[in-house]
Structure formats: C-alpha cells, structure tokens
Amino acid sequence: MPLQYKRVGCQIDSPFLFFRSQETITMSNLRVRFAPSPTGYLHIGGARTALFNFLLARKQQGTFVLRIEDTDVARSTQESVNAILQAMDWLGMDCDEGPLYQSDRFDLYRQKVDQLLAEGKAYRCYCTADELEKKREDALKEGRKPKYDGTCRERGEVSRDLPCVVRFKAPQGGATTFHDRIKGSISFQNDELDDLIIQRTDGTPTYNFVVVIDDAEMGINLVLRGDDHINNTPRQIMLYEALGYPVPDFAHVPMILGADKSRLSKRHGATSVMAYKDMGYLPEALVNYLVRLGWSHGDQEIFSMKELIELFSLDNVGKSASVFNPEKLLWLNSHYIKTGDPARLSELLAEHLQSEGVDVSTGPALEAIVAALQDRSKTLVEMAQQALCFLCEKVDVDEKAAAKFLVDKNRQPLEALVRTLETWKEWDEKSLDTAFKNVLETNDLKFGKLAQPTRVALMGDTKGPGICLIMQILGREKTIDRLKEAIGRISG
C-alpha cells in the first residue's frame, strides 16, 4: 500500500529518496506485543516482559499491541483477562491496540491450516494421544529425545474417517539460525525438531501456529518475550517461511528466578502483580524494581516511567536469569513512599484504611498523618497500621510500654503537661515544643523523661514521630483526653 505524502518543491524521483521520505513520515514502525494467556493473574515475570515491550514501543513511538492467547478455551477465563488488564493499568502500561482475542480468529487459523494442507506443507496424523504418550515415555526412559517419529508423515495422505490432528511437515536436514537481539546468534539443527501439531483433534489450533499467524498478520516486527520461548523460535521461523510471512526480529529476555534459583513460583512468595498492590506497594516501585531486573543504566537505581521511556534499550539487557529479591523491592517502595506526594499517598492510604474498616472521614487530616509517617513506613499497609492510633477513638496501649512509662513517678510531670496544654494558645508543632520545654524546666526534667511517657499516653507505643508533631496532628482535645486517661490509668 503506497503511502500518501506531499513532495513539496522536490523534483527528484529517486526511489531511494522516496524510501527515505516514507520512513520519516511514519516516524517509527516498531510494532511489539504482549500476549498473555488468560489462565490466571498477571505475574511478575509477565509484567516485566510487558514492561520491556511497552517501554520500547513508547521510546520509539511504535505500537504496543495486547493480544489475549485464549486458544485453550477450557482454561481461559474472562476473569483472568480482567485481572491482567487491571494489573497493566495499575502499572501504567496502556496498549495502543487490543485487547485482541485469538478465540475471535479461529476462521483465519482454519484457513491457514487448509492452506498448508493444500500445499503439502502439513499432513493429517491419526496417531492417538495414548500412543504418543507411550512413545514419549519410552524415549525418555531410553535417554532419547522424545519427538514424533513421523509415522503418519511417511504414510502419505490417505483420507480416513477417523479423528486426527494436523501436523506441520517440518523441513529436514540443515539448521535454523536466527539473530536474537539480546542473546546473539542462536542455531538449532533441524533434525532436533519434529513435526508439531498445528490443529488438535477438536479442530482448535495450537499455540506455536497461531502465534506465528497473529504476529505476522498484526505486523509485529519485534517479538520480545521470555527466553523459555527460545526453543519454540526455530519452529516458528519454519512456519513463517511455510506461510510466506516475513520473519520478525526476536529478543528473548532471561527468566526471573526465586531465591533458590528455581523458576519463580508461589512458594517463593507473592507472584501476582496485584498482590503487591494489596500489600501496600506503589506501582512505580514495582515498575522500577522490575526494570532493573535484567536491565541497567550505569549505576542509576531510581527511574521514573518518563526516564525509562527515554533510557530503556535492549542493548543494556543482560543475558542471564536473575533472582527476585523482595528486600530490594521493599527498599524501592520505601523510597517512593518517602519521596511521594502526601496528597496522592493519602488517597492510596485511605483505600487501605477503608478496607480495614477504618472511618477516615472524621479525625485528623490524612495528609498530615502521611507526612508524619512517610519516613517510617516501607509499605502503605505499614503506614495504615501506624496511622491507626491517630484515627481511632481509644488508644490501644501496649502493656509493656505502659508498665515501663505509665508509672507513678511520671504522674506529676504528665499532670503538669496537661495543665500547661490546657491554657496554651498556639497549637502547632513549634509552639508546642516551647510548651513542652516549659514543663521540663519547671519540673527539672530531661526531654526524654517526659517525652516517652507522653508518647505512650498518646500513641500507646514507645516509637513514632516527634512528640510535638503527634500533639499537633492529634489536636488539643484528643491530646488532653488521652493524657488524662493515661494519668487515670496510673492512679487507677
């Protein structure tokens, strides 16, 4: 399809120039895709693959396609599709095309099977699943590579009224080689490959077949996916060629492993992207963590999405698998909480508090609480936990803390503090600090001596933000109430 463009003041008809102009006009023709199968939630590994695709597309102003690989009708669910969409949205990855469903395209696949059959590039196979299973087991037992023995390939095309699958007649002899954009040159002996099934007995097409058709038909020119697909690549290249499609570029990103170096799975902890949201992680922390797993830009550790779009490149993607390290993710999360905008954080915190059944409509402003807690919370869940004592009606006093600080010798100082606060005019951190010091002076006390009992009285615990900041956030009424209650506890 010729591209329309205006040639202004240029008489040259050179095909070379035409080509150049076309390139300039289209800006970028990079087309990448993320193609999850909807048989569960979006997991960490999938998210990173999606992220790399997304980043590359955005950087080169290309197109990011989302395709749902649901040819396995039995295991695919709409809930999974929704969960994946939701997770991608949370991470800030929006696609330019899709979601496209393979289940909508069975006619096309059927047509391509027929085409290969008609061209003699595929054949019907009547071997039963049981027979194949037995042959596979025998081969494995005898230490041979289990591959289809070609029984029906040799038989020739005799039409029978029996259930059958369709197999691709793979070229024999020679080798299939491709240049991987991450791993470099990869080569397979064709004899290692067998005739893969492209259509099941029930008439549905299989993964390796549809992936090729879809990537080709959608104009995907860079296939960027996990390196567990390297072994599928030579077969897919053969299919591209048999179907008469141009072969795209490939880039295989290394796997993510658990602490024991085995493939990341549930037993290593949470693998679902949305589980991290629930655990109080910020999307920018997960994105930042995931991108640094396998990719680097010198010594830089912190990247905003905007920076990533500028800086990300396949050139700096490592070749070897990497271990998922929850501690570093936690560190990144605490970093983004520390440096985050309190207004935004308040909204996110409110969600967590509400899901805990806490009423955030009354009580001190969430933003002030967030500001006080940012430096000391690694997750929003932690922050919600610490925010509780500001929001609840009654302080839940820790017994050990009470036993140590809410004791008789601290009663007089606390009473003195109450007396001072009851008549104190200003109620901000700085002014309260003056009030507090006045009490210390008149009672000849050290800061810590009064601060800790006060903290326990107000927060129920020995740790937390600065004592005067706590009083400011709590407000006069709650502060005095809680102090009096603590005094009552000592007396009582």
Place this chain on the structure above:
RNA sequence: GUCCCUAUCGUCUAGCCCGGCCUAGGACACCGGCCUUUCACGCCGGCGACGGGGGUUCGAAUCCCCCUGGGGACGCCA
C-alpha cells in the same frame, strides 16, 4: 537423557563488544559508628565477587577452548 541458553560480591548489577585507566565501581541486605526524646529516616565506615583448568598476549574480569555449576525446552498448555 537430548537440545538450547547462561556464568562478576548472599542478591540486582557496572566494567567485557574496542585487553592495560580494575589494588573490580554502585545498589539491596548485613555489621559498626554518628545524629537523636523513642522508632525510623539520614549521614559515615566495614564485610563481600571476576566458578575451575588450559591457552593467546609484554599484559585477561575482558579474546579462544575444555570442564563444572545454574536455568529452560522437549504437551492434542501457552
């Protein structure tokens, strides 16, 4: 078992392509110190790696070969 991929601190990685600037840099974790009303934050310091063996070279983390370790694939799953 066969094939494919891979190999720098415990972990993520820089350096490797284009050998000398590497007594191998940064980050997480860990340990110690400082700051401090507490807990954190922060700051300073410490611990800690080129898997092994052969080559090539005046010189190798960097180039070549072998071994070993690790991962993946070998489905009428994707």
